[in-house]
Amino acid sequence: MFDMSHLTTLSEALEQSVINNDIEEIQRLCQVNDDFIRTIEPLVNDKQGNESIKHFISVHQSATRLIRDVHVEMQKQLYQTNKTRKNVNKYKGVKNAE
Known part of the structure; x- marks a missing residue:
């Protein structure tokens, strides 16, 4: 059986992090509470x-x-950055042209 108050607290914290687009906090919350999250099961008659x-x-x-x-x-x-770098490298010789 898991702790319902912990679930409520975690839900609120996670919801606020989603609203704030706080990626680091979402990842931290999920990582720290991973074992707890995996124990959540439907409750009978509740x-x-x-x-x-x-x-x-x-x-x-x-x-x-x-x-x-x-x-x-x-x-x-990242793809665009790599593509741009490759295109810039193609024209290296241009800066040395006279």
């Missing part, structure tokens, strides 16, 4: 508890989506 779990899952999915989107954007920027 409708309110299951609603809290559903809310956490929704927030966690939003955080995961944000991390994935940032990763994709960073990959695009």
